[in-house]
Amino acid sequence: MTEPLVSIGAPRAERADAARNRQHLLATARAMLADPGAAALTMDALAERAGLGKGTVFRRFGSRAGIFQALLDDDEHAFQEQVLSGPPPLGPGAPPLDRLIAYGQARIDFLLRNREIARHALDGSQPIPAGSSSPLSRLHIRSLLAQLDLGPADLDVLALQLTAALDGPLLLYLSTEALDPPAPAPAPGPGPGPGHPAPLDRVSRGWQDLITRIATPNPS
């Protein structure tokens, strides 16, 4: 009874060798992502290349998608740093509307840079799971919305919808190929239009427009 101080919630820290192996596996996975490519990143191959047993890989990550989730989570830490304590307008200090726009654009950029990993992190039999990025994204958006003095609104739902509007296009609907080339002028469509901005720019501008429309104080 000398040390019951630690709350029951903490199941105990991860063992040192386990932590070391997790790091080593992540590093190996990243290397394989570069060389043989994501498609060839199999559990067996990863285990062998890391010099560990397959059981270990599964114990650490649970599933193939889990590896990509862990990689994404890892990458996300730097991003979160910027959001929580970086310079404005992404970090604190700017008005909430500006921060919201900046956040969306930064996240679009982040997802675009990591789109291959993000796609493979989807599971299909599972919502995007706890450890991963999304809850934080949702919470951050919710918190900024709360500072925004909208009228009566269900902020939880609105934040969910905006999170989806941010992630969905890149995760669900835009094919990877649609983003890679700078739009090779598919066909002379109706209306000449002002050139062909890269899809990233269009989505990014679209976010700004969406938020601006939503945050326009309703004319009551």
Next chain:
Amino acid sequence: MTEPLVSIGAPRAERADAARNRQHLLATARAMLADPGAAALTMDALAERAGLGKGTVFRRFGSRAGIFQALLDDDEHAFQEQVLSGPPPLGPGAPPLDRLIAYGQARIDFLLRNREIARHALDGSQPIPAGSSSPLSRLHIRSLLAQLDLGPADLDVLALQLTAALDGPLLLYLSTEALDPPAPAPAPGPGPGPGHPAPLDRVSRGWQDLITRIATPNPS
């Protein structure tokens, strides 16, 4: 040279036995979905229960996800019927704003009823593929937006974002369990709130609110 009339684009109609087998497989899949459940719907089991070869199943649907996509596509036809020629406000005849709201709510309902199928239809190494629902959803939303006299806006992108705001919560972020029970009062959060509407209602109201905000004519 007597019949080169048919354009090259039509690769030729599906053979009669193939069409019959497709229907039979879909029916069998639906039956299995009800009895052994989606998890036990394996390719082998489906083939055996349908009395066909495994190769046939793959030829017809391409992959496991393809089966669920085909099922969803099938269900979607009735839904599309309502949208294209059903009674207003879902069908034609109502003002575009009302139709847009009604469409979103109908689609939320549709996705909620078919959420298990829809989840399994996700692929992860592929955007939602051609045959499936999404392009039509996107196009319909885009068309209604176009009638809505917003200011200058990138309607393609906006439609994409709204489609994601509609599908995303149910496909990516909300766990299935979060939707099944009528919210057992998780914890006494801040603010008593007006009871606990079912999550479906919240998402549905949220859509209405989102669209209303977006469509509010900007006060220029």
Next chain:
DNA sequence: GACGTAAACGGACTTTACCCCGCTTATATT
């Protein structure tokens, strides 16, 4: 420093998605 325990490890085993290719059959043509 020895000991007990719970966590971690490894790799054989099982299951399942997906491929392949020789055989069968529908359909168009004459």
Next chain:
DNA sequence: AATATAAGCGGGGTAAAGTCCGTTTACGTC
């Protein structure tokens, strides 16, 4: 009706995901 041809069919084969359990190892306790 006979034939040619391309589509469809079947089911055995491969590889990769995920499970299990006997063995090993880190860490807290005395």
